[in-house]
Amino acid sequence: MKPKILVVFCTLILFLFIYPTSYSVAAESNTEYLILEQVSQINTGEGTFYVEIKENIAYVSDLTYRGLKVINVSNPSEPEIISQYRDNNSYEIPHIFYIQGDILYLGDHTDGLEIYNISDPLHLQKIGDWWIEGVTDDVIVVDDIAYTVSWDEGLRIVNVSDFSSPSLIATYVNENNTYPRVHLIKDYIYIYEIGLTGSKMKIINVSNPNTPTSVGEYMCEALAIEVIDDIAYIAAGVQGFITLNISDPLNPIELGHYEPGGIIGGIDVQGDLAFITDGDQKRLMVLNISDPTKPTILQQCGNFNIAFDVCVSDNYAYVADFEGGLRIIQIWGDQQNDNHADNPIVIGYNNALGILFLTIITCGIIIILFTKNILKVYK
Numbered sequence: 001m002k003p004k005i006l007v008v009f010c011t012l013i014l015f016l017f018i019y020p021t022s023y024s025v026a027a028e029s030n031t032e033y034l035i036l037e038q039v040s041q042i043n044t045g046e047g048t049f050y051v052e053i054k055e056n057i058a059y060v061s062d063l064t065y066r067g068l069k070v071i072n073v074s075n076p077s078e079p080e081i082i083s084q085y086r087d088n089n090s091y092e093i094p095h096i097f098y099i100q101g102d103i104l105y106l107g108d109h110t111d112g113l114e115i116y117n118i119s120d121p122l123h124l125q126k127i128g129d130w131w132i133e134g135v136t137d138d139v140i141v142v143d144d145i146a147y148t149v150s151w152d153e154g155l156r157i158v159n160v161s162d163f164s165s166p167s168l169i170a171t172y173v174n175e176n177n178t179y180p181r182v183h184l185i186k187d188y189i190y191i192y193e194i195g196l197t198g199s200k201m202k203i204i205n206v207s208n209p210n211t212p213t214s215v216g217e218y219m220c221e222a223l224a225i226e227v228i229d230d231i232a233y234i235a236a237g238v239q240g241f242i243t244l245n246i247s248d249p250l251n252p253i254e255l256g257h258y259e260p261g262g263i264i265g266g267i268d269v270q271g272d273l274a275f276i277t278d279g280d281q282k283r284l285m286v287l288n289i290s291d292p293t294k295p296t297i298l299q300q301c302g303n304f305n306i307a308f309d310v311c312v313s314d315n316y317a318y319v320a321d322f323e324g325g326l327r328i329i330q331i332w333g334d335q336q337n338d339n340h341a342d343n344p345i346v347i348g349y350n351n352a353l354g355i356l357f358l359t360i361i362t363c364g365i366i367i368i369l370f371t372k373n374i375l376k377v378y379k
Contacts, residue, residue, distance in 0.1 A: 034286060035332035036301040036317070042079045043325040044069045050096045051320040053313040057082075057121045059104065060326055061094040068094060068106070070121050076316050076328045085116065085124040096138045103127075105146055105160070107139040113148055115163050128163035132156065137180045145169070145209055147189055149182040155191060157209050172204055172212040183225040185232065188215070188249045192222035199237070203250065218244070218252045224309075226269040231255065231292055233274055235267040241276055243292040258295040260285060266309035266320070273298070275317055277307035284310060284319055284329060301329060 045065025052059050056074040061067075067086030073079045093109035102119040112131035116124050132153065139148045144161035154173030160166045174193075181192040187207035193200055203216040221237035230247040240259035244252040262278035269275075272290040277283075283302030287295045305324035310317055317329040 033333040034299040036284065036286070036299050037330045037332065038301065038327055039077045039316075039330045040079055040328045041325055042071065042081065042328075044071070044081070046323045046325070048308070048320040048322055048325050049094075050309045051311045051318050051326060052097065052099055053311050053318060054099055054118075058311075058318055058326060059097070059099065059118070060320065061097060061106070063093055063095075063109075066093060068097075068104075068116070068124065070118075070124065071326065072121075073316075073318070073328065076330065079326065079328060083122050083124060085126070095136065098139050098141050100141050103163070105139050105141050107136040107148055109135050109137065112136050113139060113146060113158060113160075113166065115160065115166070128160070128166060130158055130160075130166035130168075132168070138182045140182055140184050142184055147182050147184060147206070149180065149191060151180060155182065155189065155204060155212060157206065157212065169209050170212055172214070174202075174214070181222055181224065183222070183227075185225075185227050185246060186249055190222065190225065190232075193217075201252075216250050223265045224267045226267050226274075228269055233267060233269050233289065233292075235264040235276055237263050237265065240264055241267075241274065241287060241295055243289065243295060256289075256291075256293040256295050258287060258297070260297070266307070268310050268312045268317075270312050275310050275312050277310045277319060278302075279306045279308060282307060284317060 044060050045062040047062045047064030048060055049063050050061045058071040058073045060069045060071060062069055067084055069081055070083040071079050072082045095107045095109045097104050097106040102117060104116040104118045106114040108114050112129060113136060114126060115128035117127050118124055135150050135152060136148050137150060139146055144159060146158040146160045148156045148158060154171060156171050157169040158166050159169050183190040187205060189204040189206050191202045191204060193202050199221040201218045201220060201222045202214060205213045205215045220234065220242055221239050222234050223237050224235040226233045230245060232244040232246045234242040234244065236242045240257060241264055242257050243255040245255050246252050260278055262281035264276050265279050266277035267274060272288060274287040274289045276285050276287065278285055282304040283300050284307055285300040286298045288298050289295050304321045306322040307319050308322055309320040315331045317331060319327040319329060321327050
């Protein structure tokens with residue numbers, strides 16, 4: 001092979017070697033780059049509804065399995081179910097839960113409030129329950145008080161200082177009795193209510209838990225809420241994603257709005273990013289919320305089953321995808337730090353191992369050809 005041809009050949013090989021043939025999808029907004037790549041998926045019973053992460057352990061409620069699954073995600077690429085808990089009650093439908101320390105409070109759709117000790121993830125221990133007629137859709141706990149909501153029984157405030165014997169403190173019910181979600185902000189409970197006049201958030205003053213009092217409302221759906229300082233970030237169903245100024249809890253003021261065209265049901269806010277699930281469009285979306293008045297999309301990944309919930313831990317997003325089980329999505333790029341303007345992110349390959357082999361083979365071919373050419377020159 002002639003030297004000029006060898007140089008051209010080597011240049012071409014290096015170009016193919018350096019230029020990636022397979023990208024993960026990336027997005028850019030100002031100085032931010034973001035890549036979402038699914039690294040694993042695990043079946044939890046074909047009804048994965050809600051997920052929380054605590055110390056490399058994923059706790060998942062599954063409606064079909066009708067119980068809790070505990071998954072070791074210390075290696076996100078190889079998640080492993082290490083334990084599970086299911087009551088003997090065949091009608092049990094575990095919904096949303098709340099973790100406080102080593103205690104998990106589960107809102108069971110048909111079995112009331114259930115309390116579990118999760119200090120040993122390998123052996124969950126049920127340490128208490130509280131049942132009342134009706135369904136239990138959601139629960140949040142502050143200190144020794146649990147706030148639960150029900151489609152047909154309204155808001156129920158429960159003393160859980162004694163796990164083995166919870167007791168009712170007070171209830172709040174109105175004419176609609178349709179409360180699928182509950183959120184506590186300062187001394188106020190925000191309840192998502194579905195009524196004949198439309199969906200809205202009712203605001204309940206619970207500074208005195210014995211006498212909950214309605215003090216206002218805001219017309220929007222609220223399937224999930226994250227609160228950072230005085231801003232509430234809302235997964236608002238068909239209304240999309242909404243940011244509210246709640247510095248005055250009695251008078252929420254809309255700051256920004258983003259409508260992706262689906263049904264936004266899950267949310268997890270991390271720094272200047274909001275991770276939201278779109279069950280209708282079967283996807284996970286990431287929004288830039290550095291300016292709460294103008295949320296903008298950074299990235300999305302999808303082709304899921306029905307993405308109900310999302311929980312972000314470290315650089316991974318854990319998506320409860322109903323029949324799709326638990327999906328683990330790795331987050332690459334400058335997603336957490338605003339100070340990387342001078343440190344652009346290099347978009348990498350999907351298959352680093354394959355590229356390594358390609359590099360070795362390519363270099364070997366170049367060396368062989370180069371060596372043969374040198375030998376010809378000396379003959």
